[in-house]
Amino acid sequence: MTNFIDGIRPVTVPMVVLSMWCLLPVYAVAVTGDEATHEADHALDADIIELPEVHVHGLPLNKDQQVGPVPKSTPWPAIPASLDGKPIDDWMKARLLVSKEAQVTVVVLEPAKHRELTIAGIIALNKWTFAPQLKGDDPVDGELTVRIHFRSQ
Structure with a gap:
């Protein structure tokens, strides 16, 4: 079993690094999208209904x-x-x-x-x-x- 793990280790590490590198731009876009949604929520603050007096x-x-x-x-x-x-x-x-x-x-x-x-x-x-x-x-x-x-x- 150790020989099998030793055999796939050279392939596994580069695949993990490549996967993380490929997903990095998606993560950056997701953060920007979340900020945009959050800011858009605040744009509606003008429509807040105030409680009566x-x-x-x-x-x-x-x-x-x-x-x-x-x-x-x-x-x-x-x-x-x-x-x-x-x-x-x-x-x-x-x-x-x-x-x-x-x-x-x-x-x-x-x-x-x-x-x-x-x-x-x-x-x-x-x-x-x-x-x-x-x-x-x-x-x-x-x-x-x-x-x-x-x-x-």
């Missing part, structure tokens, strides 16, 4: 760990035209009472400093829809608290 913080589960009301539609509040273009950093806190029939009642716990933002928040929250909270397989009344953060620059 409103953030809703957390929909926590209830203390007893039942499945809480499940949001189906949560349209975001709009910044009122009277505050458009002004710097805003304000928030409101509301409790949403969701009946076992999935009817939503909004209770404002802490209004925003700007009355217009509180009204916009209430209008949006009244459009939210939910699947009711479940206890096992049975729908029950549930509630959740949300904090809406209005911010513009």
Whole structure:
């Protein structure tokens, strides 16, 4: 067996070197192609969709760990035209009472400093829809608290 390996070694080493030398230009082209693709990806950065100026913080589960009301539609509040273009950093806190029939009642716990933002928040929250909270397989009344953060620059 050693004689066989010794016999093919003079052919094997030059073949490996020749193969690597032949593949070197392909490797260089592949690197250039990858860079070109990566740069092309950044050309699309102008099309990035920015998040709206409103953030809703957390929909926590209830203390007893039942499945809480499940949001189906949560349209975001709009910044009122009277505050458009002004710097805003304000928030409101509301409790949403969701009946076992999935009817939503909004209770404002802490209004925003700007009355217009509180009204916009209430209008949006009244459009939210939910699947009711479940206890096992049975729908029950549930509630959740949300904090809406209005911010513009």
